Structures are given as C-alpha cells and as structure tokens.
Amino acid sequence: MTLLAAEGLNKAFGGVVAAKDVTFALAAGEMLAIIGPNGAGKSTTFNMVGGQLRPDSGRVTLAGQDITGQPPRRVCRMGVGRTFQVAQTFLSMSVVENVQMALIAHAGRTRDMIARTAALYRPEAVALLDKVGMAADADRPIGELAYGDVKRVELAIALAAAPRLLLMDEPTAGMAPRERANLMTLTAGIAREEGIGVLFTEHDMDAVFAHADRILVLVRGEIIAQGTPEQVRADEQVKRVYLGTTGHKAALRARKAAAHG
Known part of the structure; x- marks a missing residue:
C-alpha cells in the first residue's frame, strides 16, 4: 500500500x-x-x-x-519524523532526557517540562533507547557519546513521534x-x-x-x-x-x- x-x-x-x-x-x-x-x-x-x-x-x-x-x-x-545531517540533540542533557523531551513535545505537555521533566515518559524513553541499542547509556550525558551513538539517540528521538x-x-x-x-x-x-x-x-x-x-x-x-x-x-x-x-x-x-x- x-x-x-x-x-x-x-x-x-x-x-x-x-x-x-x-x-x-x-x-x-x-x-x-x-x-x-x-x-x-x-x-x-x-x-x-x-x-x-x-x-x-x-x-x-x-x-x-x-x-x-x-x-x-x-x-x-x-x-512524519526526521533526522538531520548533523545530529540535533541537547548536549547539556542526558541521553534519556533528550528522548523524554521529544515525547513530551509530541504529547503537547510542554507546560509540564520544568517541574516534571525527570519523571515524564521515562519508561517510554528507555524503551525507545532499548530499541536502538542505547538503553544502557540512558543516564550518561549525551556529550560523552561517540558520534555514531549520538546518531542512534537521534533515531530514538525521531521515533518518539510514532512516525509513519x-x-x-x-x-x-x-x-x-x-x-x-x-x-x-x-x-x-x-x-x-x-x-x-x-x-x-x-x-x-x-x-x-x-x-x-x-x-x-x-x-x-x-x-x-x-x-x-x-x-x-x-x-x-x-x-x-x-x-x-x-x-x-x-x-x-x-x-x-x-x-x-
């Protein structure tokens, strides 16, 4: 189809x-x-x-x-999800927080970001990271990762929007x-x-x-x-x-x- x-x-x-x-x-x-x-x-x-x-x-x-x-x-x-030629991530955040941010934005809950970011959608974010082989690095600062691993995280971020x-x-x-x-x-x-x-x-x-x-x-x-x-x-x-x-x-x-x- x-x-x-x-x-x-x-x-x-x-x-x-x-x-x-x-x-x-x-x-x-x-x-x-x-x-x-x-x-x-x-x-x-x-x-x-x-x-x-x-x-x-x-x-x-x-x-x-x-x-x-x-x-x-x-x-x-x-x-429609998208990844970019140069990975688009928040270097000041952890791996899991980057994916959580994408899930929060997709759900339209940006008003909850400041107070509840640490708790919102963490299990879902970890599940997405597991899908791309990055769950073990969930709590590492993304700035510590090799570039190939950053691209995997970016893929998880794109998948957070459940794209077709x-x-x-x-x-x-x-x-x-x-x-x-x-x-x-x-x-x-x-x-x-x-x-x-x-x-x-x-x-x-x-x-x-x-x-x-x-x-x-x-x-x-x-x-x-x-x-x-x-x-x-x-x-x-x-x-x-x-x-x-x-x-x-x-x-x-x-x-x-x-x-x-």
Whole structure:
C-alpha cells in the first residue's frame, strides 16, 4: 500500500529549476534512497516532502491525505519524523532526557517540562533507547557519546513521534564505515518491523546499495532513473552521469557485503 506519494513536484529559485516533474511513491516499511550529484535537487525534493519548502506546483500525500506545503510542525503531527545531517540533540542533557523531551513535545505537555521533566515518559524513553541499542547509556550525558551513538539517540528521538514516515537527511554523514552499516541495518529493521516508510538522501553508495529497497536518481532536478538497486546499477545513463567507475565498484562491493550477511 502506498504511504507517501509525490506527484509532479516542481520548484524553481529565480531562473534555476531545482525540481522538475518529480514523481514517486513509497510504501510502508520500504527504504527509498534519493541520490544524485551535487545540485541535483535532492535537498529540494526532500524539503518539499517535509514541509520546509512549498512546491511551485504538484502534490504530496501521506496515506492519501494531502500535506502539500504544510509547515514542518504540522507535517510532524501528521506522522512524519526526521533526522538531520548533523545530529540535533541537547548536549547539556542526558541521553534519556533528550528522548523524554521529544515525547513530551509530541504529547503537547510542554507546560509540564520544568517541574516534571525527570519523571515524564521515562519508561517510554528507555524503551525507545532499548530499541536502538542505547538503553544502557540512558543516564550518561549525551556529550560523552561517540558520534555514531549520538546518531542512534537521534533515531530514538525521531521515533518518539510514532512516525509513519521517517525522513533521514544524510544519516551516515560523519560516521565511520562500520557505524554507517550498523545504523542503516538498525533503521531498516525497525522500518520493516513497524511498517515505517523511510525516505533518505545519502552520498555513501555502499549504504545506498546495501540497504535501500529502491533508489531514485536525480540530475539537474529531473528523475533520470528509479527502481531496485540492481536496476539502477545497470542503468547506463546513471553510470555515465553519476556512478561512474568508482561508484559502480562501490555498488558491487556493497552487494557482495550484503550477500555475505
């Protein structure tokens, strides 16, 4: 069943066309990657879905409900979570407090924050941390964590809103190769188990080809290919304008790694 549908999205900044007739769909539990060279329109497309940008024309629907141009806060309330290229956390708080803050905000209980933050939603926060493998670090200051662990906490924060759709902007940026693989494997498992659709942008082709169910390739604001990793890898236009020899070899390494578990 289609969870997210983008239909004919167009966006221009002055005379520069950033997105032209971008159309795609995403199913519940599916991982869809948006890739392309710098300036391809990835961020523009991503932000039109998330509400940071209003398309000039076209439509975005979530489970059949029109969310086109809705502000990010309302989009979140409608079931869309998000992680960022640079992790967004409160460094002065503990790990569990960061997740509690997200749960409190989602419940609309911000007036209770000052007096009751320590008690509000702690069991729920610890359960979310357990889901991402961080429950043992619940009471540590988040500033003490390795960056890969901070990204896991950020995933727990995004899950606090019980999203149907998760937007992940460069989720593995700044991480070591093993951390990247672990985070994407974790995300894919949660997505499939809970039926969450995941739309992500990513420059790491190993992560894309190993973990995406489908891939959307943008060049100069237009879709030049979309399909399974195998279909995109075999597309001659994609190889010519984006993957090239280096990217193709990276894709093959990712495929071999996935095949061997």
